Amino acid sequence: MIRVAFFDTKAYDKPSFERFGSGHDIHFRFLETKLNEDTVELARGCDAVCVFVNDTVNAAVIDKLYEYGVRLVALRSAGYNNVDVHAAFGKVHVVHVPAYSPYAVAEHAMALLLTSVRRIHKAYNRTREFNFSLNGLTGFDFHGKTVGVIGTGKIGRIFIDICRGFGMKVIAYDLFPAKDSGIEYVPLDELFARSDVISLHCPLTDETHHMINAAAIGQMKKGVVIVNTSRGALVDTEALLEGIKSRKVGAACLDVYEEEADIFFEDRSGHILNDELLSRLISMPNVIVTSHQAFLTEEALNNIAETTVGNILSCFEKDGICDNELCYRCGSIEQCKKDRKQKCF
Numbered sequence: 001m002i003r004v005a006f007f008d009t010k011a012y013d014k015p016s017f018e019r020f021g022s023g024h025d026i027h028f029r030f031l032e033t034k035l036n037e038d039t040v041e042l043a044r045g046c047d048a049v050c051v052f053v054n055d056t057v058n059a060a061v062i063d064k065l066y067e068y069g070v071r072l073v074a075l076r077s078a079g080y081n082n083v084d085v086h087a088a089f090g091k092v093h094v095v096h097v098p099a100y101s102p103y104a105v106a107e108h109a110m111a112l113l114l115t116s117v118r119r120i121h122k123a124y125n126r127t128r129e130f131n132f133s134l135n136g137l138t139g140f141d142f143h144g145k146t147v148g149v150i151g152t153g154k155i156g157r158i159f160i161d162i163c164r165g166f167g168m169k170v171i172a173y174d175l176f177p178a179k180d181s182g183i184e185y186v187p188l189d190e191l192f193a194r195s196d197v198i199s200l201h202c203p204l205t206d207e208t209h210h211m212i213n214a215a216a217i218g219q220m221k222k223g224v225v226i227v228n229t230s231r232g233a234l235v236d237t238e239a240l241l242e243g244i245k246s247r248k249v250g251a252a253c254l255d256v257y258e259e260e261a262d263i264f265f266e267d268r269s270g271h272i273l274n275d276e277l278l279s280r281l282i283s284m285p286n287v288i289v290t291s292h293q294a295f296l297t298e299e300a301l302n303n304i305a306e307t308t309v310g311n312i313l314s315c316f317e318k319d320g321i322c323d324n325e326l327c328y329r330c331g332s333i334e335q336c337k338k339d340r341k342q343k344c345f
């Protein structure tokens, strides 16, 4: 029996994991708490932990997991910026779900963008109160506008296709431009200067942390719309707020927020929000915040559960090799995935 401590469980997680786990020798211990240094004790007696984006898997947590005999961290997300993969090497294997539905995230990015630019959120509230005025609801055509896409991986590429469907001109920036893709890659400065809409689809790394800061916003067009469905800390929130207040930024569509870990995914409607920046952002008429829900479709939840159960089984059964393992054996995660012929350590 493979025992898995399943941290940060939400009601929507259980059905798919129970379905894909049934028939296998896996037992999920569903826990509502997030994994961190204070809660890692709950993983005692388990072989694996299953974590999501706001669980903390730093070096201290990894050392404790190792001490308790936990041998696997199974991320049920694509992003792994919350896991210290360097610290994990040689102690605890780390697996993730590289793709579960890039369509879910790309479509949500476009949903936020359309909602914001065509003021659907305002119209919805108005008509519910029989206010049929159109004042203040003027948007702009997407057709012919330039969208700058940062990160042209699985999600970014789908978002580009969606934008092209609207007749938008697409320019992009990526550390590793996709060959023969027909995408016009430009330097980051040029992307900032030319884009009417900027959408972020790159991972959070030391390099991309606060890539949208005061200097970047300074280079952007007046009225630029910024969409972030990737990771909150790609954006310096204070700088974004200043950009909105100075009218440089026309609108912001945010599915992620750099301090989301203790706020998102919970009903806090009866509480006073102790986060001035987020409160201020939400109070802005041209900011839309969703609480990290871009991934949340039926298809994505099923794919996440199916792949995660498969990851866990392949780590503990047969030769122990899992295609979705993350490690630094070859110096870089991408390289390692390409070269793997045997278990990473």
Ligand code: NAI
Residues within 6 Å of the ligand: 078, 079, 098, 099, 102, 105, 150, 151, 152, 153, 154, 155, 156, 173, 174, 175, 176, 201, 202, 203, 204, 205, 207, 208, 229, 230, 231, 255, 256, 292, 293, 294, 295, 296
């Ligand atoms: P991917 O790995 O397919 O693509 C990422 C792209 O970013 C790659 O082309 C890579 O070369 C590029 N990149 C890496 N470093 C860069 C840099 N410094 N500057 C510019 N580009 C850089 O990843 P995928 O599946 O497209 O996901 C993108 C991000 O979306 C994830 O890292 C994750 O943070 C976020 N995400 C958000 C979700 C949500 O619910 N809001 C759900 C799933 C993913």
